[in-house]
Amino acid sequence: MSQNKAKPPVLEVNDLSICFRMYDRGLNQKELKVISSLDIAIKAGEILAVVGSSGSGKSLLAHAVLGILPHNSSYSGSMKYCGQELTPRLQKKLRGQEIALVPQSVGYLDPMMRVGKQVRGIHGTEKQQQEVFRRFNLAPETARKYPFQLSGGMARRVLVSTAVITDAHLIIADEPTPGLNPEVAEETMRYFREISDAGNAVMLITHDIDLALRIADKIAVFYAGTTIEIAPVQDFIAGKEQLRHPYTKALWDALPQNNFVPISGLQPYAGSLPSGCPFAPRCQYRTDDCSGSVEMREVRGGEVRCKHAT
Numbered sequence: 001m002s003q004n005k006a007k008p009p010v011l012e013v014n015d016l017s018i019c020f021r022m023y024d025r026g027l028n029q030k031e032l033k034v035i036s037s038l039d040i041a042i043k044a045g046e047i048l049a050v051v052g053s054s055g056s057g058k059s060l061l062a063h064a065v066l067g068i069l070p071h072n073s074s075y076s077g078s079m080k081y082c083g084q085e086l087t088p089r090l091q092k093k094l095r096g097q098e099i100a101l102v103p104q105s106v107g108y109l110d111p112m113m114r115v116g117k118q119v120r121g122i123h124g125t126e127k128q129q130q131e132v133f134r135r136f137n138l139a140p141e142t143a144r145k146y147p148f149q150l151s152g153g154m155a156r157r158v159l160v161s162t163a164v165i166t167d168a169h170l171i172i173a174d175e176p177t178p179g180l181n182p183e184v185a186e187e188t189m190r191y192f193r194e195i196s197d198a199g200n201a202v203m204l205i206t207h208d209i210d211l212a213l214r215i216a217d218k219i220a221v222f223y224a225g226t227t228i229e230i231a232p233v234q235d236f237i238a239g240k241e242q243l244r245h246p247y248t249k250a251l252w253d254a255l256p257q258n259n260f261v262p263i264s265g266l267q268p269y270a271g272s273l274p275s276g277c278p279f280a281p282r283c284q285y286r287t288d289d290c291s292g293s294v295e296m297r298e299v300r301g302g303e304v305r306c307k308h309a310t
């Protein structure tokens with residue numbers, strides 16, 4: 001056990017920034033920074049949930065780790081897998097094997113390839129595929145179908161199956177549950193818990209904070225392309241006082257089981273971010289300090305990007 005402590009995290013992302021080259025008017029190129037100074041780490045045995053509203057950068061983080069960002073993008077910062085820098089070459093080697101993705105969209109399935117073959121991938125056997133199909137309630141004959149012959153829910157189960165069959169040490173699941181019926185969603189979560197308990201790491205991207213509360217060990221909250229708080233799940237369960245960032249507290253307040261109070265205002269667009277804290281324009285605690293650079297720091301066993309958090 002003590003040996004385990006010295007081990008580097010399965011995934012460690014430090015100071016990640018991602019830019020897109022965009023064409024302004026005519027041929028004027030400009031750089032649009034959509035992720036900045038993003039930090040996360042996931043240890044063996046852990047499920048990290050990544051939550052945040054649409055456009056906060058969750059899928060881009062997943063794609064950066066896998067090395068499948070679009071061609072018109074570039075990134076800086078460091079991404080390490082088990083202590084090793086994730087170079088494009090290493091990403092290519094690990095992708096679909098040691099690092100598996102459950103993509104957000106069924107558009108990631110190859111429309112020209114039978115489903116069984118896609119699920120088996122490079123190393124999966126027919127027997128493994130049949131077992132996975134049984135587990136996720138897919139009829140055996142699904143294997144011979146093409147993606148267009150699947151219903152939305154079936155296609156999602158196929159996406160989960162492609163990750164399950166890999167024996168991956170790190171699974172990144174990008175919104176795996178929408179479209180799944182409750183039993184299959186539960187089975188998927190049980191599977192994530194099983195593989196993390198076996199010493200692997202899971203990153204679960206979700207809009208569903210309740211789901212995150214039920215399954216994750218830690219929750220990372222994204223806002224406008226960066227991490228604003230990373231906290232043990234117990235803090236979210238204990239209540240608002242245990243949380244650190246004003247946005248996280250507001251998210252907590254917006255949950256149906258709490259006060260159901262919506263947050264006023266909108267997450268800023270990447271092209272028009274304020275300097276300093278991106279949440280400042282909506283924050284009741286903002287001071288002049290908030291327009292300077294704001295680093296992640298440790299507070300009460302969690303991490304927060306806010307000058308005023310205590």
Ligand SMILES: Nc1ncnc2c1ncn2[C@@H]1O[C@H](COP(=O)(O)OP(=O)(O)OP(=O)(O)O)[C@@H](O)[C@H]1O
Nearest residue numbers: 020034052053054055056057058059060061070270
């Ligand atoms: N190919 C692209 N070109 C330009 N901007 C992009 C591109 N892909 C994503 N973005 C921008 O990057 C930001 C983060 O996008 P991302 O897809 O990571 O969000 P998300 O948190 O996964 O959202 P959702 O919950 O809707 O899936 C958004 O503002 C988006 O507009």
Ligand code: NI
Nearest residue numbers: 058059060104
């Ligand atoms: Ni996404």
